[in-house]
Amino acid sequence: MPLLDIRNLSVDFATASGQFRAVDGVDVNVDTGDILAIVGESGSGKSVSMLAMMGLLPWTATITADVMSFGGQDLRGLTPRQRRKIIGKDMAMIFQEPMSSLNPCFTAGFQIKEALRLHLGLDAKERHAKAIELFEMVGIPAPEDRLKAFPHQLSGGMNQRVMIAMAIACSPKLLIADEPTTALDVTIQAQILDLLTGLQRETGMALILITHDMGVVAETAERVQVQYAGQKVEEQPVGDLFETPHHPYTAALLAALPERATSRKLPTIPGVVPGQFDRPMGCLFSPRCQFADDRCRNTPPAPCGPELGLARCHYPLNAKAEATA
Amino acid sequence: MFRYLLSRLLTFLPTFFGVTIISFAFIRMLPGDPIIVMAGERGVSEERYAELIQQFGFDQPIWRQYLDYLGGVVQGDLGQSFVTKKPVWDEFFALFPATLELSICAMIFAVALGLPAGVIAAVNRGKLFDRTLMSTALVGYSMPIFWWALLLIIVFSGMLGITPVSGRISLLYYFDNPSGFMLWDALVSDQKGAFWSALHHLILPTIVLGTIPLAVIARQTRSAMLEVLSEDYIRTARAKGLAPGRVNGVHALRNALIPVITVIGLSVGTLLAGAILTETIFSWPGIGKWMVDSIFRRDYPVVQGGLLLIAVMVMIVNLTVDVLYGLINPKIRKR
Ligand SMILES: Nc1ncnc2c1ncn2[C@@H]1O[C@H](COP(=O)(O)OP(=O)(O)OP(=O)(O)O)[C@@H](O)[C@H]1O
Ligand code: SF4
Ligand SMILES: [Mg+2]
Numbered sequence: 001m002p003l004l005d006i007r008n009l010s011v012d013f014a015t016a017s018g019q020f021r022a023v024d025g026v027d028v029n030v031d032t033g034d035i036l037a038i039v040g041e042s043g044s045g046k047s048v049s050m051l052a053m054m055g056l057l058p059w060t061a062t063i064t065a066d067v068m069s070f071g072g073q074d075l076r077g078l079t080p081r082q083r084r085k086i087i088g089k090d091m092a093m094i095f096q097e098p099m100s101s102l103n104p105c106f107t108a109g110f111q112i113k114e115a116l117r118l119h120l121g122l123d124a125k126e127r128h129a130k131a132i133e134l135f136e137m138v139g140i141p142a143p144e145d146r147l148k149a150f151p152h153q154l155s156g157g158m159n160q161r162v163m164i165a166m167a168i169a170c171s172p173k174l175l176i177a178d179e180p181t182t183a184l185d186v187t188i189q190a191q192i193l194d195l196l197t198g199l200q201r202e203t204g205m206a207l208i209l210i211t212h213d214m215g216v217v218a219e220t221a222e223r224v225q226v227q228y229a230g231q232k233v234e235e236q237p238v239g240d241l242f243e244t245p246h247h248p249y250t251a252a253l254l255a256a257l258p259e260r261a262t263s264r265k266l267p268t269i270p271g272v273v274p275g276q277f278d279r280p281m282g283c284l285f286s287p288r289c290q291f292a293d294d295r296c297r298n299t300p301p302a303p304c305g306p307e308l309g310l311a312r313c314h315y316p317l318n319a320k321a322e323a324t325a
Numbered sequence: 326m327f328r329y330l331l332s333r334l335l336t337f338l339p340t341f342f343g344v345t346i347i348s349f350a351f352i353r354m355l356p357g358d359p360i361i362v363m364a365g366e367r368g369v370s371e372e373r374y375a376e377l378i379q380q381f382g383f384d385q386p387i388w389r390q391y392l393d394y395l396g397g398v399v400q401g402d403l404g405q406s407f408v409t410k411k412p413v414w415d416e417f418f419a420l421f422p423a424t425l426e427l428s429i430c431a432m433i434f435a436v437a438l439g440l441p442a443g444v445i446a447a448v449n450r451g452k453l454f455d456r457t458l459m460s461t462a463l464v465g466y467s468m469p470i471f472w473w474a475l476l477l478i479i480v481f482s483g484m485l486g487i488t489p490v491s492g493r494i495s496l497l498y499y500f501d502n503p504s505g506f507m508l509w510d511a512l513v514s515d516q517k518g519a520f521w522s523a524l525h526h527l528i529l530p531t532i533v534l535g536t537i538p539l540a541v542i543a544r545q546t547r548s549a550m551l552e553v554l555s556e557d558y559i560r561t562a563r564a565k566g567l568a569p570g571r572v573n574g575v576h577a578l579r580n581a582l583i584p585v586i587t588v589i590g591l592s593v594g595t596l597l598a599g600a601i602l603t604e605t606i607f608s609w610p611g612i613g614k615w616m617v618d619s620i621f622r623r624d625y626p627v628v629q630g631g632l633l634l635i636a637v638m639v640m641i642v643n644l645t646v647d648v649l650y651g652l653i654n655p656k657i658r659k660r
Contacts, residue, residue, distance in 0.1 A: 054564060056560055056563055056564060081568075083566075084566040087564060087566045088565035088567070095557060095561065101557045101561045102561065103558040103561070103576050104558070104655065105580050105653070105654070106579070115565045115566075150655040150656075152655070163561070166561075166565070
């Protein structure tokens with residue numbers, strides 16, 4: 001049984017102008033020890049799908065799923081109290097903006113020890129020792145002093161290390177990193193990614209890495225899931241995805257890379273992700289797809305089989321190559 | 326922090342002198358000759374009038390009078406009351422505890438109700454509690470104190486007969502009042518029921534005086550909380566698995582308090598203004614009532630000195646708020 005099994009997850013927001021479907025039938029599968037990357041342009045529902053699973057969306061969100069289980073436990077219909085026993089302990093998440101993700105009024109030490117007390121029930125001395133150990137694990141120099149520091153006294157990279165230390169404090173089975181390096185300098189980015197993959201190897205936890213950056217994907221992930229406008233459009237192991245993308249959107253992402261794996265941001269594909277009011281009838285990518293025809297514009301495609309990377313497309317690419325290979 | 330305090334203290338100087346000028350000018354702008362007013366119905370003979378004019382220094386040019394006054398102030402001498410002949414300083418400190426007691430109770434009332442109400446409203450934004458609370462707060466904020474006090478007196482004292490309408494304690498009790506704080510002195514007086522009687526007398530004045538600060542604090546807490554609740558670090562706190570009580574009451578409230586503390590400090594000024602009316606309505610023997618009585622008697626030294634001391638009190642409170650603000654906001658503390 002996979003560690004995390006989500007099938008047909010949808011999230012609708014009640015907005016002033018009506019319902020808006022931010023996540024539309026997404027599947028996510030992660031096993032212990034996996035590194036899964038979720039890639040897609042801004043607004044493709046990457047964050048929302050993970051926040052839905054953590055139970056961190058505002059009450060305006062309606063979440064539906066056929067299956068949503070974590071470690072054998074059904075996450076649907078958990079009471080808030082039951083969910084709080086899981087999140088922050090077995091399932092942890094770090095966010096994009098390290099500077100604003102830590103509470104400015106409390107020291108780094110207070111914030112990490114809080115999690116240790118809540119989930120592990122350690123006493124003050126044990127908490128202190130464990131906090132120091134965690135800070136050392138994530139490469140924070142002079143941990144004693146840093147425990148006493150307020151977030152505004154630390155750099156962005158240092159704050160992200162504090163966030164990571166906090167997230168791994170209770171040895172989670174799954175860590176979700178939502179664009180953990182987007183707000184950081186390039187050199188720091190690489191350090192943080194090394195840290196995350198290193199910790200993943202050491203602890204054997206599963207890692208979901210949400211990113212814009214194909215370079216990050218190539219270096220860190222094992223499996224990639226491409227999302228577009230709230231849907232999962234393709235999923236493949238990293239190597240195969242780079243070699244033989246099946247969905248035209250994936251192909252466009254890769255083709256627009258000047259040199260593969262060196263660009264920092266997702267390349268620009270003409271057009272934008274459809275929003276609440278301009279959702280196409282058929283394939284959501286059809287307005288921007290160079291292969292689109294009437295069938296694409298009128299009939300939404302169903303996902304293909306696993307041999308075609310589950311591509312949500314009427315005319316998957318590299319189909320022949322795959323068949324003859 | 327020390328340098329910060331020092332610089333704040335320096336900014337007090339101009340304010341201080343400003344207040345001496347304003348209070349000096351204010352009472353002299355009121356129509357009515359203090360000597361005539363003092364003499365009352367009996368009137369005063371011409372010789373006696375001239376004598377008094379000289380005695381009080383009213384024959385001097387106005388700038389001379391001011392400088393004399395300022396000279397006294399700088400040496401810590403605020404003069405004597407025309408009426409009681411007692412030093413203004415002594416009168417002030419005899420009456421100040423009564424006002425302080427009432428103000429502290431009103432502030433506790435306002436904070437104890439306003440903070441939780443604002444937090445609950447923000448957490449339940451847009452729901453019935455929130456909307457009810459916010460419209461009530463608006464009414465409370467715009468309520469004329471006088472009218473509100475009379476309404477409460479009519480209902481609670483008149484119709485229900487459960488609260489006294491004036492004074493600080495029932496006449497049944499008599500004991501020394503060395504600290505000036507009736508609640509405290511009643512408590513240590515060993516007289517059965519004295520404390521409850523004092524508390525009983527505080528209820529209506531406290532509500533009347535605390536209503537506007539209560540409304541202000543509730544509204545400010547709500548808006549500060551709403552802003553804070555959408556911050557990333559609140560999501561982080563929830564992602565840790567913390568219970569809503571801790572997320573809202575510790576992580577969010579601590580940040581929301583920063584603007585709320587400022588508002589609490591500012592409402593101390595409002596509170597003193599309100600105390601003047603409240604004390605007059607409830608015959609509360611504090612500095613508010615003292616000031617009003619002295620204005621009617623044209624008791625120049627008392628009005629000047631009293632205003633000045635009130636201003637100094639407000640300045641001290643503001644300074645305390647600044648220090649508190651630094652303690653609660655680490656970004657300022659470390660600067
Ligand atoms: N609370 C909300 N209420 C209404 N709409 C929301 C809310 N949160 C997110 N959305 C919408 O859901 C869509 C998906 O957002 P999401 O944050 O998941 O995108 P993303 O893929 O993470 O993008 P980014 O790369 O910019 O983080 C967006 O169009 C966003 O506007
Ligand atoms: S279904 Fe058609 S429009 Fe959509 S991605 Fe495939 S080819 Fe392009
Ligand atoms: Mg996102």
